[in-house]
Amino acid sequence: xxxxxxxxxxxxRTDLTRYGYSRIDTREPRRLPGGKAVAxxxxxxxxxxxxxPPERPSRPGWPRVRSDVLNYSWRDYGNRVAVWRLxxxxxxxxxxxxxxxxxxxxxxxxxxxxxxxxxxxxxFAHGVYNTRYMCDLDEAEERAVIEDxxxxxxxxxxxxxxxxxxxxxxxxxxxxxxxAEYGFTYTCDFFHDDQPTELRVEQGRLVSVPYTxxxxxxxxxxxxxxxxxxxxxxxxxxxxxxSREAEDSxxxxxxxxxxxxxxxxxPHRQTALVECLEALTSREGVxxxxxxxxxxWFLAGAGGDDGGRGTSPADRGHR
Amino acid sequence: MNSGDGYLEYPRRRRGMDHDLYRWxxxxxxxxxRWPGGKSLAVWFCIPLEQHRPSRFVPGFRPAGAPQWxxxxxxxxxxxxxGHRVGIWRLLRxxxxxxxxxxxxxxxxxxxxxxxxxxxxxxxxPELMAHGVAANVVHHDAxxxxxxxxxxxxxxxxxxxxxxRCRGWLSPGFSESLRTADLLRxxxxxxxxxWVNDDTPYRFTNGxxxxxxxxxxxxxxxxxxxxxxxxxxxxxxxxxxxxxxxEAAAEGPRVACVMVHxxxxxxxxxxxxxxxxxxxxxxLDSCxxxxxxxxxxHAQAELPTVDGAVEG
Numbered sequence: 098x099x100x101x102x103x104x105x106x107x108x109x110r111t112d113l114t115r116y117g118y119s120r121i122d123t124r125e126p127r128r129l130p131g132g133k134a135v136a137x138x139x140x141x142x143x144x145x146x147x148x149x150p151p152e153r154p155s156r157p158g159w160p161r162v163r164s165d166v167l168n169y170s171w172r173d174y175g176n177r178v179a180v181w182r183l184x185x186x187x188x189x190x191x192x193x194x195x196x197x198x199x200x201x202x203x204x205x206x207x208x209x210x211x212x213x214x215x216x217x218x219x220x221f222a223h224g225v226y227n228t229r230y231m232c233d234l235d236e237a238e239e240r241a242v243i244e245d246x247x248x249x250x251x252x253x254x255x256x257x258x259x260x261x262x263x264x265x266x267x268x269x270x271x272x273x274x275x276x277a278e279y280g281f282t283y284t285c286d287f288f289h290d291d292q293p294t295e296l297r298v299e300q301g302r303l304v305s306v307p308y309t310x311x312x313x314x315x316x317x318x319x320x321x322x323x324x325x326x327x328x329x330x331x332x333x334x335x336x337x338x339x340s341r342e343a344e345d346s347x348x349x350x351x352x353x354x355x356x357x358x359x360x361x362x363x364p365h366r367q368t369a370l371v372e373c374l375e376a377l378t379s380r381e382g383v384x385x386x387x388x389x390x391x392x393x394w395f396l397a398g399a400g401g402d403d404g405g406r407g408t409s410p411a412d413r414g415h416r
Numbered sequence: 417m418n419s420g421d422g423y424l425e426y427p428r429r430r431r432g433m434d435h436d437l438y439r440w441x442x443x444x445x446x447x448x449x450r451w452p453g454g455k456s457l458a459v460w461f462c463i464p465l466e467q468h469r470p471s472r473f474v475p476g477f478r479p480a481g482a483p484q485w486x487x488x489x490x491x492x493x494x495x496x497x498x499g500h501r502v503g504i505w506r507l508l509r510x511x512x513x514x515x516x517x518x519x520x521x522x523x524x525x526x527x528x529x530x531x532x533x534x535x536x537x538x539x540x541x542p543e544l545m546a547h548g549v550a551a552n553v554v555h556h557d558a559x560x561x562x563x564x565x566x567x568x569x570x571x572x573x574x575x576x577x578x579x580x581r582c583r584g585w586l587s588p589g590f591s592e593s594l595r596t597a598d599l600l601r602x603x604x605x606x607x608x609x610x611w612v613n614d615d616t617p618y619r620f621t622n623g624x625x626x627x628x629x630x631x632x633x634x635x636x637x638x639x640x641x642x643x644x645x646x647x648x649x650x651x652x653x654x655x656x657x658x659x660x661x662x663e664a665a666a667e668g669p670r671v672a673c674v675m676v677h678x679x680x681x682x683x684x685x686x687x688x689x690x691x692x693x694x695x696x697x698x699x700l701d702s703c704x705x706x707x708x709x710x711x712x713x714h715a716q717a718e719l720p721t722v723d724g725a726v727e728g
Contacts, residue, residue, distance in 0.1 A: 148435045151423050162477045162556040166610045167590030167631060173613035178443045201429045206440065238424055322642030324652065363632050365656035
């Protein structure tokens with residue numbers, strides 16, 4: 098059965114049939130490695146927006162007339178200036194991050210990806226450019242994009258990517274099936290839970306690892322115009338609440354800190370960011386980890402028991 | 417690939433940038449030098465004076481702060497004029513009190529409309545920067561080269577007719593065409609403030625200096641689009657200045673831009689926040705408080721030319 102046939106009740110363009118219903122506080126309790134309560138992972142988006150991208154009808158490459166020097170140069174700041182501050186902060190705090198990587202950026206600015214690899218960071222796929230969307234691709238095109246992501250990341254990292262975040266969060270109804278086919282273990286495009294979920298795919302296995310839109314620095318700084326201190330406080334509040342729930346339930350939660358250096362590593366946000374990351378990463382009960390490690394842990398435990406895998410009978414089988 | 421529209425072709429996927437306007441380098445690779453007096457952080461106060469044209473919006477794009485156009489809609493148009501009559505003088509007096517010269521981008525339509533305003537500006541000795549003909553007449557790729565050139569010429573010649581000769585350019589709406597940099601260079605302009613991709617100046621391939629702009633911490637972004645208070649704005653600007661002062665001392669020259677609009681930050685209840693920012697900048701020992709042209713001029717002497725760029 099194809100993805101579009103499955104989509105039934107919500108229509109082709111939403112495809113919300115990849116998981117069933119499962120209430121979080123009725124699942125079998127499970128603890129993280131080392132008995133930890135909250136898996137915390139930090140995802141940094143390393144993106145390349147083209148100054149003059151080609152366009153297809155469903156989504157314009159830039160929201161303003163071209164050349165959108167303001168938005169282009171704002172994002173370019175991330176690569177020229179800001180990401181280097183993030184490297185310094187991560188080194189000082191001993192952090193290993195997961196990189197959501199537009200793979201063309203590996204060709205444009207190889208030194209940044211090489212720096213990430215040298216620091217032992219995980220690199221996962223975020224499409225080719227953040228100005229080329231998945232939405233209108235046919236299957237051959239989509240395969241070409243995914244194969245490009247796998248090959249280009251493998252070239253710099255020595256291994257293929259385990260994870261996927263759609264470029265500018267774009268996907269097609271077949272993306273998840275193709276990801277599983279190509280050996281990916283997780284996607285970040287689902288925002289429905291504070292624990293991983295195994296998703297229904299045509300073949301192989303694919304897990305949704307919680308990423309975040311609500312606590313994304315873009316949503317906070319651009320969408321809500323949060324001050325640096327407000328954003329930092331919301332991250333700390335998030336971890337406190339998830340920790341409390343995990344303790345109360347004897348189970349676990351996952352928290353993602355999703356960052357864009359061009360925003361979060363602006364000069365006026367550095368002090369608040371460093372204080373916040375110190376507080377988050379030094380908290381008791383936190384498993385400081387990566388997206389790939391969360392997916393691996395989840396998949397390994399999901400074999401014999403419920404393992405938090407979907408948990409409703411409808412979620413367990415493939416369709 | 418079914419469509420044959422080249423959507424998955426990447427002709428500019430290569431080492432460096434996806435265009436030829438400037439070269440790729442990280443800030444860590446930028447030359448190390450100091451500003452006059454051995455200072456490490458240069459700060460420019462950029463206060464655009466804007467005039468909008470009632471009927472020249474590019475379809476689908478209205479720059480931040482541009483009034484909505486409706487017939488006989490006095491509120492937004494007169495609100496912008498508050499900046500010209502009242503707000504700008506508050507801001508300039510505060511800067512003057514701290515011994516700081518402002519950098520004032522001017523739309524040439526405003527010079528045409530209120531020539532006496534330019535005369536009044538001169539007593540504060542600001543640097544005037546060319547800011548196009550009007551704040552909502554944006555330069556963009558679909559323009560013909562002749563149309564764009566004539567807009568730039570109209571701006572420069574109008575300002576020149578009021579004895580204003582500009583070295584710097586700020587584009588309306590931070591929008592350029594791919595030709596803008598060359599058109600500016602051909603007309604003798606030496607620096608541009610549209611690009612917010614660095615905290616230290618760099619050269620375009622044609623020799624033009626890119627002076628770091630400050631949109632993220634501008635009052636337009638924080639107070640207008642972001643709907644935050646002036647106090648929140650001032651806290652973020654002071655955090656920016658403090659951080660860049662430390663980074664500059666350790667790593668190399670940095671530039672901070674403090675951008676405010678007279679119709680917005682020039683309102684009485686916001687002016688004290690501006691005063692706090694000015695006092696903070698004035699109290700930073702390592703800080704050179706200068707105009708855009710002064711900073712770009714100094715950087716120009718320190719920055720190597722690229723790709724056969726012309727010195728100047």
